[in-house]
Amino acid sequence: MVSIMAGNYDFTQLNKEKIAELLAQDDFSAVYEAADKVRRSNVGNTVNLRAIIEFSNVCRRQCTYCGLNRGNKELQRFRMGHEEIVNTAKLAIQAGYKTIVLQSGEDDYFTKERMGRLIEDIKNIEAPFETAVTLSIGERSYKEYKYFREKGADRYLLKHETADAKLYAGLHPCGTFEERIECLKILKELGYETGGGFMTGLPGQSLYTVAEDILLLKKIGCDMAGIGPFISNPKTPLKGEKSGEPELAKRAVAITRLLLPKANLPITTSLSVLSEAETPGGQHENPFNFGANVIMKKVTPDKYKHAYEIYPAKLSRTDIVKDRKELERSILRYGRIPL
Numbered sequence: 001m002v003s004i005m006a007g008n009y010d011f012t013q014l015n016k017e018k019i020a021e022l023l024a025q026d027d028f029s030a031v032y033e034a035a036d037k038v039r040r041s042n043v044g045n046t047v048n049l050r051a052i053i054e055f056s057n058v059c060r061r062q063c064t065y066c067g068l069n070r071g072n073k074e075l076q077r078f079r080m081g082h083e084e085i086v087n088t089a090k091l092a093i094q095a096g097y098k099t100i101v102l103q104s105g106e107d108d109y110f111t112k113e114r115m116g117r118l119i120e121d122i123k124n125i126e127a128p129f130e131t132a133v134t135l136s137i138g139e140r141s142y143k144e145y146k147y148f149r150e151k152g153a154d155r156y157l158l159k160h161e162t163a164d165a166k167l168y169a170g171l172h173p174c175g176t177f178e179e180r181i182e183c184l185k186i187l188k189e190l191g192y193e194t195g196g197g198f199m200t201g202l203p204g205q206s207l208y209t210v211a212e213d214i215l216l217l218k219k220i221g222c223d224m225a226g227i228g229p230f231i232s233n234p235k236t237p238l239k240g241e242k243s244g245e246p247e248l249a250k251r252a253v254a255i256t257r258l259l260l261p262k263a264n265l266p267i268t269t270s271l272s273v274l275s276e277a278e279t280p281g282g283q284h285e286n287p288f289n290f291g292a293n294v295i296m297k298k299v300t301p302d303k304y305k306h307a308y309e310i311y312p313a314k315l316s317r318t319d320i321v322k323d324r325k326e327l328e329r330s331i332l333r334y335g336r337i338p339l
């Protein structure tokens with residue numbers, strides 16, 4: 001095992017207690033430095049850019065934190081058409097994206113066959129490189145996951161949201177923690193590059209929970225992990241709750257980098273450190289200095305973008321080519337290589 005030493009710390013023995021202790025420290029800089037070092041030697045200086053198409057906000061579930069939950073009657077629901085989705089993917093690929101992430105609520109309209117055709121058509125878009133297709137469409141059956149894989153899907157994102165089964169039950173009236181973990185196991189078994197992840201700052205969560213969240217990513221063998229702060233959405237049952245602090249999410253990403261040195265770790269949208277770092281008067285620190293190596297960019301057409309409201313966020317107009325160029329420029333400014 002590689003010994004990760006920084007300052008007075010030896011990060012090789014990271015159990016639940018040790019992780020919780022690290023997360024609570026006043027000065028976290030030694031861990032950030034170690035995470036940055038591990039990131040550099042394992043995944044290098046590249047920042048992988050992904051294009052996300054939010055193709056349907058219809059959802060059969062009722063996750064209490066999420067604006068897409070089916071109880072939210074204020075949300076105008078949409079589904080993009082097949083050609084519209086494929087054309088959006090084409091524009092993203094032409095702009096230089098090598099990964100297309102298809103994300104939606106759990107929408108039964110997108111049957112196994114409909115998803116299969118989408119995957120196939122996107123994989124067949126002409127490009128100077130092989131396009132990777134990532135699915136982020138929630139819990140499906142073994143048969144469906146297998147079929148999507150056969151049709152060419154490469155990766156799958158399915159966050160476990162919280163490793164505390166009791167907390168999970170309170171947040172998810174529609175499904176169990178065991179079912180979620182079973183899906184993640186199946187995805188791994190089918191050879192997907194598998195992404196887990198969780199929210200930090202959830203009401204009722206402790207630092208021990210966050211420690212367990214990180215250890216669970218390791219146990220599953222996640223190839224990717226999306227970690228972001230909970231943002232209270234006024235149109236959900238968790239309205240009025242306090243939102244999570246971005247700092248805790250950043251710390252969780254850093255420790256995840258130590259435990260999963262080769263993982264792809266995005267700066268999640270909810271963390272959006274990049275835009276924050278560029279706000280005049282905001283922080284100007286390098287947003288890539290805590291272990292992350294992926295940026296996910298929405299390429300959803302403007303007419304749908306605002307309805308994909310998982311939590312309230314400021315959205316700018318989408319210009320796929322221009323947005324990508326801007327992203328590349330800012331990544332280069334921070335001394336990293338956009339891919």
Ligand code: 5AD
Pocket residue numbers: 065066067159161198199228229230231232233270310311
């Ligand atoms: N705050 C932060 N993240 C959220 N997600 C859903 N709702 C919220 C929220 N209120 C994240 C979850 C989910 C993904 C679709 O978005 O982690 O997996």
